[in-house]
Amino acid sequence: MNSFNNNVRRDILKMIHGAKSGHPGGSLSCVEILSVLYNKVMFVPPEWKKSPDFQKRDRFILSKGHASAALYSTLANKGFFAHDELFTFRKLASRLQGHPSTRLGLEGIEVSTGSLGQGLSIAVGIALALKLNANSAKVFVLLGDGEMQEGSVWEALMSASHKKLDNLIIVIDRNKLQIDGDTDDVKSLEPLDKKLQAFGWECMEVDGHNEDELENAFNVAKSSGVPFAIIANTLKGKGVSFMENNVGWHGKAPNDDELKRALEELNA
């Protein structure tokens, strides 16, 4: 496993262990998606607002805000803020709130998210503003698959295609699990690709842990003339055997022994 992604996974586990709470499953499932975005696809200067090119940055919105540990860890490993700050996660007065917030000025956070189903509509607003400003930056949104059950996501999907937002690209982290069980049991999403296409989106399905497939999909998406959706098939808890595909790890922190075992697996 590539060392950037491995470091991000190790940080995610240590942060959640330190906070004694958080969401390891859905954080571990989107590590490669974030890695490809921040290392290969998006232009986002880690100097953030201090960069002269700040306005040119591509915008990223973590609509599945509960995967905050994955985003914070990716940003810290890219040098957006000091790596040590990661371990203030979920603690009093930390800039690393349980769900991402812009209130405390954390570098790399575009908007506040956490209440599901709102990130895509915010992205629609950002995409409209970029067009008004003749800014060629793109807007990337990461949604959870369970989040697709929120009705307002479909309102936003309809808005994006109606307004021809070809500067908008979404990735759905299709790990197939949500708190109460399989997405197919709780409320089925399928056929997800056909639904997205029916809403006017171009759609591509990839292995969400295969960086080449992801990178290729983003390249296709960037040159699409319509809003583009990537369904990234992933494994919840990816990288830690006892967490993989186990719904029990949606929102639970590893204890000392579990952390040790998980880090040993990631070291191997």
Add this chain to the structure above:
Amino acid sequence: MLKKTLEIKSPRNAYGETLVELGAANKNIVVLDADLSCSTQTCKFQKVFPERFFNSGIAEQDMMCTAAGLAAEGKIPFVSTFAMFATARCLDQIRNSICYPRLNVKIVATHGGVTVGEDGASHQALEDISYMRSIPDICVIVPADYNEVKQVVKYAAEIYGPVYIRIARTSLKSVFDEDKYIFNPERAVKICEGSDVTIVTNGETLCEVIACAQMLKDKGISAEVLHVPVVKPFLAASDVIESAKKTGMVITVENHSIIGGLGSAVCEVLSQNLPTRVLRIGTPDCFGQSGEQRSLLEFYGLTDKKLCENISRYLEKR
């Protein structure tokens, strides 16, 4: 400050006309509506600046967050629909995607209160001020007439941060003289001096209360009338306290539930600073109903005559 001649004008038109003025002066002004642009009068802006007008269709939650995204990029979005749908339906979006990140979104909701009329309870927002007042970092304003709406909308565009403005459906008597009245968010507007009782109101009940005060005067009751357009932050508190100190009796009047609106705001500041007996007049803990505008105001005791009757009876009992 007060208008001498009787003139009836639509506060919604004031909103639409002011949007056009603002849009001409500042290209960052954008407007969103949810299929009610003729009712809210945002259609006036659409006609002049179609590229900066976004109709979200009948999808208010999407509209609220789209406005948040536009604001995140430096735009100044004015978002409009009926007060019922703007607040109750979008409470989570307003709280989490607009107020929590403190984005520069201006929510201008029309059709507040029972005077929505015949459409009935499903469309009559009697709780919107209560919802909005409980969210941190949003400014809540209930202007009273055409001239004040114009100034309040301009004020909202000038200050940074979320603002909620509630506008009535009804065409109203213009109270304020356009040349002499200056909106001040930090003060209560003293409409008339009085010594027996303080009546605090805002929005479309102001003209009813002014007429009511005259009727009370004829009965020998001297009422001091305060108009408090800005319900949050409640910077006019000191003016209310000062008046209560003088009269020792406060009555609040609003086209809104007596729970959580202007009446509650007044009670909160008085209970902390100057415990005073307060009668809150508004809709009681109930839903509205269909009816013609004037008969609804009368049913809920909000016309000048009903207010006069109820207030004088209340004062007699004491």
